[in-house]
Amino acid sequence: MSRCGTVALVGRPNVGKSTLLNHLIGQKLSITSRKPQTTRNRIRGILTRPETQFVFVDTPGYQTRHKSALNRAMNRSVLSTLQEVDVVLMVSEALHWGAEDQRVLDHIPAGVRPLLVVNKVDRVKPRELLLPFLQERAKEQRFDAIVPVSARQDRDFEGLLREIEQRLPEGPPLYEADDLTDSNERFLAAEFIREQLFRLLGEELPYATTVLIDQYQTEGALRRIHATIVVDNDNQKAIVIGRNGEKLKAIGTLARKSIETLVQGKVHLELWVKVKGGWAEDERALKQMGYEL
Ligand SMILES: Nc1nc2c(ncn2[C@@H]2O[C@H](COP(=O)(O)OP(=O)(O)OP(=O)(O)O)[C@@H](O)[C@H]2O)c(=O)[nH]1
Ligand SMILES: [Mg+2]
Numbered sequence: 001m002s003r004c005g006t007v008a009l010v011g012r013p014n015v016g017k018s019t020l021l022n023h024l025i026g027q028k029l030s031i032t033s034r035k036p037q038t039t040r041n042r043i044r045g046i047l048t049r050p051e052t053q054f055v056f057v058d059t060p061g062y063q064t065r066h067k068s069a070l071n072r073a074m075n076r077s078v079l080s081t082l083q084e085v086d087v088v089l090m091v092s093e094a095l096h097w098g099a100e101d102q103r104v105l106d107h108i109p110a111g112v113r114p115l116l117v118v119n120k121v122d123r124v125k126p127r128e129l130l131l132p133f134l135q136e137r138a139k140e141q142r143f144d145a146i147v148p149v150s151a152r153q154d155r156d157f158e159g160l161l162r163e164i165e166q167r168l169p170e171g172p173p174l175y176e177a178d179d180l181t182d183s184n185e186r187f188l189a190a191e192f193i194r195e196q197l198f199r200l201l202g203e204e205l206p207y208a209t210t211v212l213i214d215q216y217q218t219e220g221a222l223r224r225i226h227a228t229i230v231v232d233n234d235n236q237k238a239i240v241i242g243r244n245g246e247k248l249k250a251i252g253t254l255a256r257k258s259i260e261t262l263v264q265g266k267v268h269l270e271l272w273v274k275v276k277g278g279w280a281e282d283e284r285a286l287k288q289m290g291y292e293l
Contacts, residue, residue, distance in 0.1 A: 004053040005086030005168035009117075010078055010108075012100040013037045013061025015091045016119040020151035021045045021058040024161075028258070029181050029188065030058045031195035035206060037061055038198050040070070041292060042077055043191075044182050046175050052165050053173040057081055062104045066207075070280040073293045079107060087167045088114040094121045094148065095133050105142060113144035115163055122150040185263060186216045187290065189225055192262070193255040193271070197229065197240075200251055205239060208232040210279065210289060214272075221265040229273045230289075232280075237273045248273065 009017040013036030022028045025045040031038055039060045047054040059081050060074035082088060088108060092101050108114055116137055124130045134146055144167070147160045175182070190211040198206040208231055215226035229251075231237050241248045248271055256269040279285050287293050 001170055002051050002053075002172060003165060003168040004055070004171050004173045006055045006057055006084065007087045007089060007164055007168075008057045008059060008081045008085040009089050009091055010059050010062060010082065010104060010114075011091035012098075012104055013063050015061070015093050016151045017061070017091045018043075018058050020091060020117065020119060020149070021056050023151050023154070024054070024056055024157055025180060027180055028262070029183070031191045031198070033195060033198035033206075035198050035203070037063065037066075037071075037074075037207070038195070040074055040194075040210075041187075041290070042081060046179050046181060047161075048173060048175070048177045048179075052168065053175065054161070054164060054168070055174060057085060062107065063100065064103060068280045069283050069293075070286060070291065073286065073291055077292045082108055082112065086169055087164055088112055089117050089164070090114040090143070091117045091119050094118050094124050094130060097133075097137065114142070115160075115167075116143040116146045117160065118146060118148040119151050121148045122153045185223070186213050188262060189213060189216065189223075189255075189259050190227065190290075192258045193227055193229070193251065193269075195258070196251040196255045200247065200254070201240065205231075205236055208236055208280070209240070212289060223259070223263060223265060223267045225259070225267060226270045227272070229271060230276050230279055231273060232275070232277055234275055237275050240273050 009021055011017055018030035018032045018039050021030045025047045029045050030043045043058045045056045059078045062075055062078045137146055145163050147163055190213050193211045197209045210230045212228045214228055217224040229240055252269050252271045256267050259267045
């Protein structure tokens with residue numbers, strides 16, 4: 001008997017959804033940072049085992065505080081994912097359950113019984129504090145199961161995978177056994193550049209940026225990539241470039257290395273910075289940039 005199905009990872013921003021996806025499939029696919037709202041598009045990560053294929057769908061953190069066109073599109077993509085998948089994993093943080101988590105839970109359709117993944121348990125000290133927190137969540141009787149994990153530190157996720165597997169429908173695999181994702185390299189390259197913007201720029205600036213791939217050529221084992229970092233205004237452009245171009249250079253070097261690991265080949269990456277005022281509010285521009293609207 002074989003099983004195959006889709007598994008959504010939903011939750012408020014920054015709880016570790018993308019980190020969990022990457023560790024579940026054993027490959028870095030979805031970008032992560034310590035800043036909320038790093039993920040902006042759905043991304044699938046596929047784990048194929050002898051009897052089961054898990055198709056995980058990472059989603060943007062659901063949030064209601066900022067209301068740009070981009071944020072509305074991100075929230076819509078979370079809600080539509082909830083309708084389409086076989087299993088919902090709601091990810092939250094150990095010892096934290098706030099209004100934002102509750103709002104995510106309230107958006108899960110009434111007929112769906114999510115699994116609650118309580119992440120970042122490595123931070124819980126002393127360990128005894130975890131049990132009452134888990135008991136509180138169980139009292140709500142909304143979850144089909146509750147699984148504590150540390151997405152960052154756990155070596156395996158067998159307990160979680162078993163819980164998911166039981167709930168997947170029987171059926172043949174949807175993807176080839178060695179497929180890791182259905183995203184193309186071009187999209188992932190843009191994401192890996194965006195990851196460095198989140199990691200290397202200040203608290204506000206990453207939200208004013210996005211990345212477009214202008215050229216993506218494969219020559220044997222070499223990828224030649226030209227990309228544009230889009231910002232909102234000239235001041236931001238100057239910060240992204242940095243003194244003597246040093247910031248841009250650091251962004252490029254780190255992004256290139258992570259793309260090289262992904263494609264297992266050499267990458268030649270050239271970056272430009274361009275101002276496009278109001279891009280996050282411009283639905284047509286967002287669509288052209290590949291955001292799901
Ligand atoms: N201590 C600890 N930190 C973690 C763990 N999992 C993730 N993190 C950190 O939490 C931060 C957010 O992780 P992400 O995976 O980007 O979170 P996300 O839920 O995908 O965030 P958005 O895409 O912004 O919604 C990063 O700094 C991670 O390193 C964990 O198990 N323990
Ligand atoms: Mg994410």
